[in-house]
Amino acid sequence: MPVTYRLAKDFNVAANIIRAQVAPNQIGTLVVELSGDIDQLDAALEWLRSQDIDISTANREILIDEDVCVHCGLCTGVCPTEALTLDPQTFRLHFMRSRCVVCEQCIPTCPVQAISPNL
Ligand code: SF4
């Protein structure tokens, strides 16, 4: 089903796909940032639920263990929102939580498992 097309056409809701794991004839996962009128967003979410699409808007968070992080910067290369950056002065990892969309792409890139989701 062309979900993002229907969101735009029927509800005037823009869907910015952050991460997609979709295989033919299997259950898939999309991490999307939706923007639009609040009433239209509510209607769009209701429509998604009516299509048997499970929606999670839970306030999950990403945690960075500062005692474990070695500031290698690998995670900054996969972060789509630049929530993770290396400070150009100190070369230490800087995490801007307000930019994080919890796409979890950074988690598997960390060689020392310093990043985890706060469930
Ligand atoms: S989960 Fe990680 S990669 Fe995704 S936006 Fe947040 S910090 Fe960036």
Ligand code: SF4
């Ligand atoms: S990949 Fe892991 S160790 Fe490297 S900067 Fe990111 S959190 Fe720190």
